[in-house]
Amino acid sequence: MTELAKTFDPASIEARWYQHWEANGLFRPERPDAQPFTIVNPPPNVTGSLHIGHALDNTLQDIVIRYERLRGKDALWVVGTDHAGIATQMVVERQLEARQDKRTNYTREQFIDKVWEWKAESGGTITGQLRRLGCSMDWSREQFTMDPHFTRAVVKVFVDLYNEGLIYRDKRLVNWDPGLKTAISDLEVETREVQGGFWHFRYPLADGARLDDGREFIEVATTRPETMLADMAVAINGADERYQSVIGKFVILPITGRRIPIVADDHADPELGSGAVKITPGHDFNDFEVGRRAGIKAADMLNMLDADARVVQTADGLIPADYLGLDRFEARKAVVAQMKALGLLIPHVTKDKEGNQTEHDAEPRTIQTPYGDRSGVVIEPWLTDQWYVDAATLAQPAIEAVKSGAIEIVPKSWEKTYFNWMENIQPWCVSRQLWWGHRIPAWFGPKVSNGKIMYDLGMTNVEVFVADTQLDALIQAERYYANAGHALPVEVTTLNMLPSLTGKGNDPNNIWIYQETDVLDTWFSSALWPFATLGWPEGEHHPSPAGEGPGVGALSQVQDVGQHPTSTPPLQGRGLLQRHYPNDLLISGFDILFFWDARMAMQGIHFMKDVPWKRLYLHGLVRAADGQKMSKSKGNVVDPLGLIDRYGADALRFFMAAMESQGRDVKMDEKRVEGYRNFATKLWNATRFAMSNGIGASSAVAAPPATLAVNKWIIGEVVETVAALDKALAELRFDAAANAIYHFVWDQFCDWYLELIKGALDDETKVVAGWVLDQILVMLHPFMPFITEELWHALGTRDYELIVAKWPEPGAAVDPQAKAEVEWVVELLANLRSIRTEVGIPPGQRIIIGPDSRKLDDATRQILISRFSKHGPALARIGKLQAVVFFNSGIRINSESGRQEDRVEESQTSFAIPGSAVPFAAKGVEYTFGLEGLIDVPAEKARLAKALEAVSKEAKSLEGRLNNPAFVEKAKPEAVEKARADHAEKSAEAERLAAALARLG
Incomplete structure (x- = not known):
C-alpha cells in the first residue's frame, strides 16, 4: 500500500494519471476479439475552447465509454475537431487586420497556408482542455475534417450525390451575411427583437385604373422601404372584394417608374394592413414564392444589393443614380424621404390625451429581425446561385429509421420535433463564399x-x-x-x-x-463523421479514367481543395469501418439535432446503407443558476476550467452526471460542485481509514465469504448498487446512476458500514471491506476517474490500471435476514441521533431506551432481544446507549456487553415521570427514553418554544409576500424563487421544532 496524503488535492493527481493513461494506450486497449462499442464526439470547432456545454456533453460520453471499457468491450471513442469554415477564417482575418493586413492581399493558396499555420500554433487548445476534463478518447486516431483522407470522403459524397441528381445548382434566395460575405443556413440565423417602423405608401395605379371606392392608388405597407427599388408586383388576396377590379392590372412603382402587375395570391391577408402587399422576390423569402407562383422565373428576379448590402443597379436599369452605392439602411432613409416629398407617404397619426394629433412617418413596430449568429450583422435575403442538396429525398429513409426503431431517440419526446423538421425539410444550401474549407469539386x-x-x-x-x-x-x-x-x-x-x-x-x-470558388458548408463534411472517421471510402476509391494511381489522385484532389497532405492520422482500412459502423450511441445537445444529427442520419443511411448509430441521446443545455441562458452579454457564463481549478475535474464531472435528467436543462450550481468535491474528500478519508486499519486491495472479483450480518449486508448493498447502475446506464439515466453510487458510497459505506465495523475489524471484515472498497472504485470510476485510479493503486500493488479493470460481478445475492437486521440498526441509530439533537442531549451522555413489552408479540420480542444482544456494543459505541429495558416485563440488556441481565423489579423498569419520556419508532416498533437527569426539561421546552415562534413568524411573513400578486408578478424571477425556497426552509424548520416540543410533553 502507498501512504495517502492527509488532504485530497485533485491537481496533484489529474495531470499525472491522464498522461499515464494516454502514453500507455489505455484509452483503447487491444481487444480484437471483444464486442465493439463505438461513439463519436461532436467535433468541436478547431477555433474553440472548452465551454460548459462541452463539459456536459463530453462528460456524459466519457461515463459511457469508461463503463463499456470496464465491461470488457472494444470501446472506441472517436475524437477530432471541425475545421469550422466561417469561424476559422474570421479568426485568421482578424489576426491579419491587427497587423494592418487583409486576406485579399494574398492569393487563395497563400491565405490557406496562413490558416494552416494558425492551426499548427493555436488549433489544439480545446483538445488539451478535453484532456483536463478526463476524456478517454482514442487520441492515436485524432481526426480533422480537413485531413486528406476526410477530404476524399467529402469529395466522393459530393460527386456521388451530384451524379444521382441529389445535389444541384440553383438560383434561390439565401440568408446572406453582409459581414462575412457568405450565405449561411437558417440554423445559423439568430432572431432578435428590434424596434423598427411600419411605413405606408401609395402605389399609383397605371392606365387610369381605379379602385371601386375611386382611389387611384393601392396602399401598401412595409418594414423595409428600401426594397421597393426592386419590387416586381403587388399581391392581393383573390377573395378580397376591395381589389377585384384591379387584379391583372398594373401600378407604376414610385421612384423607379417600373410598371409592375397586381397579382392574386393567398399570401396577402385581407385582415392585415391594407390587404395589399408589395412583392420583392429577390429580397424576401415569402415574396420569392409569391413571385414564382406569379410566373416570375428566378433568373428574372431583380437584385438590388451587392455582397456588402449596398445598392446596385437592377437588370432593368431603373434605380436612380443617387441611390447606387448606398448602404441598405441609408437607402431606407432616402426612399422614405423621397416618398414623403412625392406625397406618397401615408403618415401614422397618433392622439394625445387632449385629442391633439401628431403625424409620424412610420407606425412603431417591434420587428423580429434576423442576425448572423457569428457576425452580429442583419441578414439579407439575397438572390444568388448556390449549391443545394435535395434534403427532402435524403430525409425519407432517416424518418423511417426512427419510426421503425432502427434509431432510438432518447428521450422519446424529441421524436415529434425530429419528425416535424424532417417532414418539412427545405433544400439544403451547402455552398459558402469562403476560402477556407472543402472547395466544391x-x-x-x-x-x-x-x-x-x-x-x-x-x-x-x-x-x-x-x-x-x-x-x-x-x-x-x-x-x-x-x-x-x-x-x-x-x-x-x-x-x-x-x-x-x-x-x-x-x-x-x-x-x-x-x-468553383465556393467551399462546402461545414455541416456537410461533419455529416460524414460516423463513417469517414473510420476510413471510408478507403477500398472504394476508383482510379481516374486516365489510370492514375490512388496517390496521384489523392494529391491532385488535396491541391484542388486547398488541403495540406501531411496531416492525416493512421487509417486501419475497411476492417475498422466494418467493425465499428454503425456506431452504438451518439450523445448530442438537442440544439444541434438539425445542424448535425439529422444530417448524419441522412448521409449515413444513404452511403452506408445502415443507420449511423443505434441510439441518439439528446441532453439539455447548461443554464445559469436562475435558469437563464448563459451569454457573455449577460455576464453569466461559467468557465469549466475555472471550476476544475477550484474543485477538480472529478467534482465537475459528477455534478454534470448528477444534474443530467432526461428532458431537462442543467442549472449551474457551484455549491453542488463544491459538494461533490467534499464527496471525493470523504472517499479519500474513508480509504485512509481503511488503510490505517490494515484494509487493502482485494484479490478477487467475486464477493468473499461472509458470516457476520454487517458483512453480508454490505455485500448485498454492492449487489443492489451494481444492478441499479447497470439499469440506469442502460436507460441513459445519468442522474439515477450518479445518485445510486453516491448514496452507496456516502451513506451505506462511509456513514454506516465503516462506523459499524470500527472496533470489530477481524480478518473476515478486513477482507470484505477491502473487496467493497475495490467495487466502489470500479463503479465510481466512469464518473470520477482520477481519484478512483489514485486510490486503486494506493490500496496495493495491482497488475493493471483501474481504467481497464473488470466491472463488478459479485457472484453473490442479497441476504434478506442480514439486510433486515442491519437496516434495523441503522434506522434505530439514525432516529436516536436525530432526537438527541432535537432535545439537546449532550453528545457523550449515555441513555436508556426501551419498548413497551405489552405491545410486542412473542416473536417480535425475541427478535429484538436477539438484535439488541448481538449489536449492543455497536449501539453503545455509536448511539451512546447504556441499556435497553423492555418495560412492563423486567427484561434489561446491558448494551456494552450485549448481555441480558437478571430480571429486575418492576419499579426499576418503568419510566416514572409522565411527560418526559420521548417516543420514537424504528422498523414499526415504538421506543421511549426518559429525560430525567439528562436535560433541564423546562429550559429545553422554553428554548424550543422561542425558536419555534421566531421561525414561524419568518415563514408567515414570506407566505404573505408570496400571496401578494404584486410581488409575484413584478419582482425579478430570481427574487420570487428565493422567497419560495426560504419559505419552504422556514416551514420545514417550524415543523421540526414543533415535533421536538411535542416530544417533551
Whole structure:
C-alpha cells in the first residue's frame, strides 16, 4: 500500500494519471476479439475552447465509454475537431487586420497556408482542455475534417450525390451575411427583437385604373422601404372584394417608374394592413414564392444589393443614380424621404390625451429581425446561385429509421420535433463564399450554343463538370466540347484570369475551365463523421479514367481543395469501418439535432446503407443558476476550467452526471460542485481509514465469504448498487446512476458500514471491506476517474490500471435476514441521533431506551432481544446507549456487553415521570427514553418554544409576500424563487421544532 496524503488535492493527481493513461494506450486497449462499442464526439470547432456545454456533453460520453471499457468491450471513442469554415477564417482575418493586413492581399493558396499555420500554433487548445476534463478518447486516431483522407470522403459524397441528381445548382434566395460575405443556413440565423417602423405608401395605379371606392392608388405597407427599388408586383388576396377590379392590372412603382402587375395570391391577408402587399422576390423569402407562383422565373428576379448590402443597379436599369452605392439602411432613409416629398407617404397619426394629433412617418413596430449568429450583422435575403442538396429525398429513409426503431431517440419526446423538421425539410444550401474549407469539386466551362462557345463571367449560363479530381474534370470537359464540335485543347484557369484569357486579341484555339470558388458548408463534411472517421471510402476509391494511381489522385484532389497532405492520422482500412459502423450511441445537445444529427442520419443511411448509430441521446443545455441562458452579454457564463481549478475535474464531472435528467436543462450550481468535491474528500478519508486499519486491495472479483450480518449486508448493498447502475446506464439515466453510487458510497459505506465495523475489524471484515472498497472504485470510476485510479493503486500493488479493470460481478445475492437486521440498526441509530439533537442531549451522555413489552408479540420480542444482544456494543459505541429495558416485563440488556441481565423489579423498569419520556419508532416498533437527569426539561421546552415562534413568524411573513400578486408578478424571477425556497426552509424548520416540543410533553 502507498501512504495517502492527509488532504485530497485533485491537481496533484489529474495531470499525472491522464498522461499515464494516454502514453500507455489505455484509452483503447487491444481487444480484437471483444464486442465493439463505438461513439463519436461532436467535433468541436478547431477555433474553440472548452465551454460548459462541452463539459456536459463530453462528460456524459466519457461515463459511457469508461463503463463499456470496464465491461470488457472494444470501446472506441472517436475524437477530432471541425475545421469550422466561417469561424476559422474570421479568426485568421482578424489576426491579419491587427497587423494592418487583409486576406485579399494574398492569393487563395497563400491565405490557406496562413490558416494552416494558425492551426499548427493555436488549433489544439480545446483538445488539451478535453484532456483536463478526463476524456478517454482514442487520441492515436485524432481526426480533422480537413485531413486528406476526410477530404476524399467529402469529395466522393459530393460527386456521388451530384451524379444521382441529389445535389444541384440553383438560383434561390439565401440568408446572406453582409459581414462575412457568405450565405449561411437558417440554423445559423439568430432572431432578435428590434424596434423598427411600419411605413405606408401609395402605389399609383397605371392606365387610369381605379379602385371601386375611386382611389387611384393601392396602399401598401412595409418594414423595409428600401426594397421597393426592386419590387416586381403587388399581391392581393383573390377573395378580397376591395381589389377585384384591379387584379391583372398594373401600378407604376414610385421612384423607379417600373410598371409592375397586381397579382392574386393567398399570401396577402385581407385582415392585415391594407390587404395589399408589395412583392420583392429577390429580397424576401415569402415574396420569392409569391413571385414564382406569379410566373416570375428566378433568373428574372431583380437584385438590388451587392455582397456588402449596398445598392446596385437592377437588370432593368431603373434605380436612380443617387441611390447606387448606398448602404441598405441609408437607402431606407432616402426612399422614405423621397416618398414623403412625392406625397406618397401615408403618415401614422397618433392622439394625445387632449385629442391633439401628431403625424409620424412610420407606425412603431417591434420587428423580429434576423442576425448572423457569428457576425452580429442583419441578414439579407439575397438572390444568388448556390449549391443545394435535395434534403427532402435524403430525409425519407432517416424518418423511417426512427419510426421503425432502427434509431432510438432518447428521450422519446424529441421524436415529434425530429419528425416535424424532417417532414418539412427545405433544400439544403451547402455552398459558402469562403476560402477556407472543402472547395466544391466543380469546374465551369463555357456553354456551346448554336455551335458557338459562350463565356459567361457571371457564372449563371455555364456548363458544369463535377469530378473527383481536376484531371477528371478536364477529361469530362474535353469530351463535352469534342461532342459539340470543338476538339480544342481544354486548360484550367481561375475565374480572375478568365477575362484576360478570353478577351479580344487572345488565342481562340483554347477552351478554359475554372473551379468553383465556393467551399462546402461545414455541416456537410461533419455529416460524414460516423463513417469517414473510420476510413471510408478507403477500398472504394476508383482510379481516374486516365489510370492514375490512388496517390496521384489523392494529391491532385488535396491541391484542388486547398488541403495540406501531411496531416492525416493512421487509417486501419475497411476492417475498422466494418467493425465499428454503425456506431452504438451518439450523445448530442438537442440544439444541434438539425445542424448535425439529422444530417448524419441522412448521409449515413444513404452511403452506408445502415443507420449511423443505434441510439441518439439528446441532453439539455447548461443554464445559469436562475435558469437563464448563459451569454457573455449577460455576464453569466461559467468557465469549466475555472471550476476544475477550484474543485477538480472529478467534482465537475459528477455534478454534470448528477444534474443530467432526461428532458431537462442543467442549472449551474457551484455549491453542488463544491459538494461533490467534499464527496471525493470523504472517499479519500474513508480509504485512509481503511488503510490505517490494515484494509487493502482485494484479490478477487467475486464477493468473499461472509458470516457476520454487517458483512453480508454490505455485500448485498454492492449487489443492489451494481444492478441499479447497470439499469440506469442502460436507460441513459445519468442522474439515477450518479445518485445510486453516491448514496452507496456516502451513506451505506462511509456513514454506516465503516462506523459499524470500527472496533470489530477481524480478518473476515478486513477482507470484505477491502473487496467493497475495490467495487466502489470500479463503479465510481466512469464518473470520477482520477481519484478512483489514485486510490486503486494506493490500496496495493495491482497488475493493471483501474481504467481497464473488470466491472463488478459479485457472484453473490442479497441476504434478506442480514439486510433486515442491519437496516434495523441503522434506522434505530439514525432516529436516536436525530432526537438527541432535537432535545439537546449532550453528545457523550449515555441513555436508556426501551419498548413497551405489552405491545410486542412473542416473536417480535425475541427478535429484538436477539438484535439488541448481538449489536449492543455497536449501539453503545455509536448511539451512546447504556441499556435497553423492555418495560412492563423486567427484561434489561446491558448494551456494552450485549448481555441480558437478571430480571429486575418492576419499579426499576418503568419510566416514572409522565411527560418526559420521548417516543420514537424504528422498523414499526415504538421506543421511549426518559429525560430525567439528562436535560433541564423546562429550559429545553422554553428554548424550543422561542425558536419555534421566531421561525414561524419568518415563514408567515414570506407566505404573505408570496400571496401578494404584486410581488409575484413584478419582482425579478430570481427574487420570487428565493422567497419560495426560504419559505419552504422556514416551514420545514417550524415543523421540526414543533415535533421536538411535542416530544417533551
